[in-house]
Amino acid sequence: MPLHYPLSAVVPPTPGRDDMTLALVLTTISPEVGGVLVRGEKGTAKSTTVRALASVLPPIEVVAGDRFSSAPGDTSPDGTWPRDAETETRPVRLVELPVGATEDRVLGSLHLSKVLADGVAEYEPGLLARAHRGILYVDEVNLLHDHLVDLLLDAAAMGRSTVERDGVSVAHAARFVLVGTMNPEEGELRPQLLDRFGLTVEIAAPRDPQVRAEVVRRRLAFDADPQAFVEQYADAERELTDRIAEARKLLPEVELTDAVLTKAAEVCAAFEVDGMRADIVTTRTAIAHAAWHGRTTVTRADIRQAALLALPHRRRRNPFDAPGLDEDLLDAILGDDEPEPEPPAPQPDGDGDGQGDSEGGPTDDGAESLDSDSPSTEDTGVEPDAGGAPRPPKAEAESPGDSRTSVAGATEPYRVQRLEVRGTGAGESGRRSRALTTNGRRVGVDPNGEGGLHLVETIRAAAPHQRSRGREQGRLRFEETDLRTARREGREANLVLFCVDASGSMAARRRMEQVKTAILSLLLDAYQRRDKVGLVTFRADAGEVALPPTHSVDIAARRLSELPAGGRTPLAEGLLTAADVLRVERVRDPRRRPLLIVITDGRATHGADAVARSRQAAQWIAEQGTTAVVVDCEQGPMRMGLAAHLATAMRATHLPIADVSAQALTGVARAAA
Incomplete structure (x- = not known):
């Protein structure tokens, strides 16, 4: 072993x-x-x-011979075991x-x-x-x-x-x-x-x-x-085992007062976590933390440590929110005093760990170390507001930069309409495009396929041949040719590659804000559909791979937030860069079909014959059979329609940026009806 x-x-x-x-x-x-x-x-x-x-x-006691690790008195598919059933101990x-x-x-x-x-x-x-x-x-x-x-x-x-x-x-x-x-x-x-x-x-x-x-x-x-x-x-390992065993024995004896329970609920409410699971988990963790330190009362330090472990991931509203917990706010909610014991509850025997020291933390070494490196208000520059809760420092004013480059932010993402890859694939299970997958609805049967065994169809295939195989009674006789597997159709995950125009024609703050919001919304959709995402940008004189294909949409969101805009429009270079990324990914992951989303107003202003080279690049992408969508960012009464021509050359879907949202699509359908 x-x-x-x-x-x-x-x-x-x-x-x-x-x-x-x-x-x-x-x-x-x-x-x-x-x-x-x-x-x-x-x-x-x-x-x-x-x-x-x-x-x-610590090892556990199980019923001897039971395949389900049952304890005496439990019921499993192997039987109902009496309290005096024969047992064995195993790790x-x-x-x-x-x-x-x-x-x-x-x-x-x-x-x-x-x-x-x-x-x-x-x-x-x-x-x-x-x-x-x-x-x-x-x-x-x-x-x-x-x-x-x-x-x-x-x-x-x-x-x-x-x-x-x-x-x-x-x-x-x-x-x-x-x-x-x-x-x-x-x-x-x-x-x-x-x-x-x-x-x-x-x-x-x-x-x-x-x-x-x-x-x-x-x-x-x-x-x-x-x-x-x-x-x-070995000695340190045995000490850990013994300490865990003692903590488990002590766990039922840990006292949970109403004051402690209320304080834990105050913490969860202050951080605006969803549901009640956070309150339950925080309370249970605080009790376990007290038992781990050999105490029968829950202290402020126990609640603090429990909140640091139980709340950060419950505060995230979407995948782009940074995980973590504001420890200054946590300390402000907990205060400096220990939760008061309920009269007439007696003080537990022992060394009185739960009373806390002059800083409001516990006095035993194990619990004190958990609070020792908490940042103070003075260290972080966080100021309390009128109610005593910390307030983050004011953000610095955004630098306007030069006249050719600017950075705009995105607003809240919205629900987008579904964009799919054409045809039926055979990629990894996901939620975007139609595909033959290992799970989903059964649409047929294959002989010797790669799916799970279809037992009924296998028996049906073998049944007509039993006499010729010499069977008169007893078990069925099967041959390899009888095997049948289920063919299932579900949804697959795709590679969604964004090719974003970041040139001067897109640099107007309101337009770039709208573009980034649309991309952020599409990224959120890709996260929900379990897609892989990548980001290519083009501005000045070249296309750039801002993010190679990855499963992490929050990294893509961070790269998007830092995306500057300005300069000329190298549309052909951007398309060719995107095409090169897709070529590499086809070799690396041939089962994952790509969806190319080009976000541009269709202008091409860099280099000689910029328009002709852009059309050639678009036609080359079309010849590769890539499913593409051109999100048209052109707005205003005087429109040139260049993005629509680009979509035609790419054999892509033309989608005005205002129609990216599912709500806009619903409005169009209702108007048509």
């Missing part, structure tokens, strides 16, 4: 503060917290830390769910070999059953297919997994700690699944050279002699 890197050997990126390990520990002390999402750049030990977690968790399982897993692998399905060989319909458990009472880990959770996300949402909400398919009807417990890691550069997480994670942490590589050197030193030592390295940290 391979040795895992010890959890106690992981070097925290900030000395004295390791939010990731703390969040993982708290959710294992109180699984009702709801799991942890870890966001961070690549190479920050996210997966290493998660895999090390299972090694320090907590860390089950990894690959992003490319099939639905059958996750839920479980009919045991095909027994069905075909013995005619016995037996259920084969999936990953959710294996993860029961353990940890379900999804690396790159933001790349998980939508149909698997739906399965996780159901299991996380109900604590059970139900399978109704292929003649199998099975329900079993599926209570697990869900842990996901992701790199935000590769795309954001679907909001419904994001909210299911109780806690979230942001992690980055340390910037201190001494800390970085220690990380490398320990990793080299582990790779050189894993056994010796693990033994070096």
Whole structure:
């Protein structure tokens, strides 16, 4: 069995503060917290830390021989187990769910070999059953297919997994700690699944050279002699295991007063989080944090730490909002005094940790360190308003820049009409264009196809040949030619490449504001449809790849906000740059069909024969069979119609910028009706 890197050997990126390990520990002390999402750049030990977690968790007792990790007194598809059932002790399982897993692998399905060989319909458990009472880990959770996300949402909400398919009807417990890691550069997480994670942490590589050197030193030592390295940290690992076990025992004894509950609700209300799940998770996390520090009362520091872990991802209204929490506002809401105990509640025995020090924080070392690096009002320059809450410093006035270049912002995005790629594809599951996918509605049957086995059609194909194959009674006789797979049609994700005119003709502040708002709205639509996005701009004398194709639409939004406008219009160069990006992506990811969105007023003013070269570039794109849309930014009573001519040359859809929104399209349809 391979040795895992010890959890106690992981070097925290900030000395004295390791939010990731703390969040993982708290959710294992109180699984009702709801799991942890870890966001961070690549190479920050996210997966290493998660895999090390299972090694320090206390072992669990399960019914001997039960495939569903049931405890005595539980009921599973294998039976109802009495309290005195024979048991065995085993380590907590860390089950990894690959992003490319099939639905059958996750839920479980009919045991095909027994069905075909013995005619016995037996259920084969999936990953959710294996993860029961353990940890379900999804690396790159933001790349998980939508149909698997739906399965996780159901299991996380109900604590059970139900399978109704292929003649199998099975329900079993599926209570697990869900842990996901992701790199935000590769795309954001679907909001419904994001909210299911109780806690979230942001992690980055340390910037201190001494800390970085220690990380490398320990990793080299582990790779050189894993056994010796693990033994070096064995005592620290046992201490962690014992501390987690003690915290679990103490958890039911932690007192939750009305004052503490009200303070937690005040924090959630002040940050305007949606729904009530934030209040519940924050309260549970504060209780677990108190138990972790050996206290039976919840303090201000417990609420503060719980809010820092439970609220940041619930404040995001769209994928372009920056995650995080204003710690100055949090401190202002919490105040300097501990929540008053309810009379006549007695003081708990012990050292009186919960009374706090002169700064309003706890007096024990573990909790104090969690507050020690909180920024003060003086350090950040944040001023309190009349009500005592902090107010961010005033933004500096925007520099007007020179007469040839300007930067305009976007307004609130709106819902856009659906833009699709022509025909039927076969790409990754998504929500934009028609495609043959592994999930969706069944539209036919294929012999020896790549989809899931269609059992009924396989039996139907084999039935006429049973006599010729010598079958008189007993099990059916199958041959490879009998296999049939289901052909399903659903929706696929596409590559949406924006080619944006940033020349002087677009530089008028109101026009560029309208253009950026339209692009931001289309980006939001791409995020919701799970597309890959890229950004090409053209101005002055060249086209530029402002953002290579990526799953991260929030990075595209940031690049868009910094986009300057001014200079001449190299339309041909912009189109050729976009065409080159599409050429490379066809080689890199041939299954992902592209949708090119050109946003321009159609003018071409750079170089000799600018108009002719632009038409040639447009015709070349059309010859590649690329589905394209030209968003026409020309406005005013005197219109030249150049963008419409460009769309004709590209065999593209011509779409006035005012018609990008779905509301505008609905208005046109109603007027026509």
